[in-house]
Amino acid sequence: MAIFSKTCEYAIRAVFYIAHTSNKGHKTGIKDIAAGIDSPELYLAKILQNLSKQGIISSSKGPNGGFYIQESSLTKPLSDIVEAVDGNGLFYGCALGLSQCSEVNPCPLHHQFKSIRDQIHQVLRQTTIGEFNEELINGLFSLKK
Amino acid sequence: MAIFSKTCEYAIRAVFYIAHTSNKGHKTGIKDIAAGIDSPELYLAKILQNLSKQGIISSSKGPNGGFYIQESSLTKPLSDIVEAVDGNGLFYGCALGLSQCSEVNPCPLHHQFKSIRDQIHQVLRQTTIGEFNEELINGLFSLKK
């Protein structure tokens, strides 16, 4: 098991890729993005359609169309992507899958995992979509398998 | 997405249940365990077969048979269960699913998640199978959905 679903991994990588290629009005096509992050093109298309509907990224059809990110969206937290794709189970769900589990009726692992879940949430809320652009441009980070 | 797979959630809950019912040589049958943790009986049977093969729990066939845990196994860490079922992806895998990702070739989220993964690993290594028995006996914790 990984932390995120495969869909969510693709989503985050794609959004990073779009963010760093969509400077000054440039739009990036699905082929380019899929190649840039090593993901199945048509599956990624579905994922980006969804992110577009949710307002996390933008898109335009037709010649010179493609996906892009509005300047203002660069400050959005990664938690927006994760919630859009995987929901908030990682932040609020019980580690043992018990719906009854809560502060007043905790499962045996409740308190240990509350701290972990909070930390995951915090990291994803304080990390923004745009914050790795420079490192990506400088080739310091890779988004490929 | 949850932290653990459903299979792993069942596994941990079942092992807790067995641990707290298997005092003084008593063995617990699969029906009893499945009812005790609200899980599909026949699926759980498969999961426990696996845990039994891996030496995490023990079992015996025939009348008065069932699943139990050796006294010595009560001190085993929960990480043993998680690794047996979900593997070690949670502890060592890249958050973005990149196999290239490492300390020297980090993905954008590498350092933030290294800390989180370490914490998850640590909690699971320092929490033992037997440590919630009293609370379970006293009904302080529930293992049901």
Place this chain on the structure above:
DNA sequence: TTTATAAAGGACAAAAATATCTTTTATTAG
């Protein structure tokens, strides 16, 4: 020794996640 019991093992089924294919819609360039 026979019978009943309970887990092991293997095959199969359903559901969910991942991936692909085809048609439609919007947009732009010519």
Place this chain on the structure above:
DNA sequence: CTAATAAAAGATATTTTTGTCCTTTATAAA
């Protein structure tokens, strides 16, 4: 206006995970 382009939308396929069924094996009690 027409043709070309690129995403949207809907249908279908594959794979993995989750769940079930049926037969076999081991064990113990009668």
